[in-house]
Amino acid sequence: MKKTKQIEQNAKTVNKYLNSKLKGNPKKLYDAAGHLIVNGGKRLRPYMVIRSCQILKGKVSNAMPAASAVEMVHNFSLVHDDIMDNDEMRHGVPTVHKKFGMPIAILAGDVLFSKAFQVITDSKLSASATTQLVSRLSKACVDICEGQLLDVKMAEEKKIPSQAEYISMIGKKTAALFDVSCAMGAICATNKPIDISNLSSFGRNLGIAFQITDDLIGVMGDPKITKKPVGNDLREGKKSLPILMAIKLAKGNDKKIILKAFGNSKISRKDLNKSVEVIRSLGIEQNVRKQALKYAEKAEKSLAKYSGPAKTELISLLDFVVKRSV
């Protein structure tokens, strides 16, 4: 896919910048902070910062501090999430707390967070633009924390959430950082509120479409690509959009089959496959894809008045995000 090459090229530039900022003493702290970063990742959020700056005729170099800040915040949240969920692997490597121990992992997350704000103030933008960046980024961080706890609460409660509750949760947990990535990119190029708001809206809607698609992959994704068994999220009892849609829609025996698999870590592979088949037969995939497309269309509309190569790339990123195969 052509898009992937563009993203890869961008990732290299961002990685170089990130590595130069994630150095210090004690070395172990920075090794832990950089662990997930050096082991992969597409740098989608920095890509969005940079293209959002370019679509408004801003210079890439002006967007680099903000681009690396959002990646640091993203990684901070991954490191702490992995501790909370006690996950052992991410991107095919041990999680930070598995490799470095829990105390260092907490600190690694904290130092990523601190550095994110430090790099922003190191930028050459006006003080007023810098203040706006900090204000938006800190607000997004608050949203991420709130969204994360909403997610934990949703998982703990017996109640199946409504679609609106689910969208509100991922709006904070996931989309807030996509939103702020594009808004920050815009701020690096302009001080016009309408442009900042357009890019912010693009990012938010793309973020929701991204998470919805991710959730679909979590249930129906090809095990060869996801490296997890088909139906993994169902077995883990995740209350993601396809699952809550399926539970709501299914009747009689279908519902029984789905609920038997839901949150049942001991279910057989055969029964798990069967419940995924039921979900498929209910037309959940089309339904969820329709939802993702709805947000993707909103995102596209936000960029209606712009043109040029950066727009083309943002739109093609949007396609990439929602059309990822399951």
Added chain:
Amino acid sequence: MKKTKQIEQNAKTVNKYLNSKLKGNPKKLYDAAGHLIVNGGKRLRPYMVIRSCQILKGKVSNAMPAASAVEMVHNFSLVHDDIMDNDEMRHGVPTVHKKFGMPIAILAGDVLFSKAFQVITDSKLSASATTQLVSRLSKACVDICEGQLLDVKMAEEKKIPSQAEYISMIGKKTAALFDVSCAMGAICATNKPIDISNLSSFGRNLGIAFQITDDLIGVMGDPKITKKPVGNDLREGKKSLPILMAIKLAKGNDKKIILKAFGNSKISRKDLNKSVEVIRSLGIEQNVRKQALKYAEKAEKSLAKYSGPAKTELISLLDFVVKRSV
């Protein structure tokens, strides 16, 4: 003590401001974030922000966002430290992770951190002053993370650190936040680099004097006040200044007695008391107090050119910090 009343009065104002900022949904997240704050604390750091602003003729209201930000950062580091050390009690109440569970405690720390930067950008200061505040605070947060890991490393290693290594560690772990508290207070009043640098130096030296005195209390403090047995830090094997001085200075049988207690959780009360007596007989208390006084004098010198009630209060805080009884 007269000083205490001033600090108490200030704490009430700061608490009110803090409470108004630490609200949101889900409520549990903010209950966890505010748990240590509502259960005590002297708000020394906000006090320093406010008085540092006043000594330079700034308005208290201008310093309130920065004052609450440093308290949030202080609490964020307490919450995460308690998880790392697996401590069960603080200020006489259960730690956040004991009361709310580890995942919520991690998030509570993270949201305190995020809110700290958010309140700063909410202030009515100029964009240039705000950028300076963010730059200094984020740098201090990086220092705190580095200092925390240096502390963990120092504790793990067999080697007894030198006095210089110890001072460098507490410079980051503790004094960085005192430093930035005073510097931020100054920035809320003025943009003159010399004044900001004077207050920064006052805070740093006070912070070191504070930590050294704290460490003395950790070894020789009155159990009725510290709520811990005499010699507690010795038994826990903490490499604090009085302990590393004592190990260096002691000879023969004295050294044996001290090393028997050092890091020995099973030592009898009698043997622990005996080793504290040996440390006392070596003149460690006077020696450590002399060190604390040295930093206190440096701190006082930084304020030489100022006068007025805020100066009197900062100096009397300095006295309070270094003369606390053990």
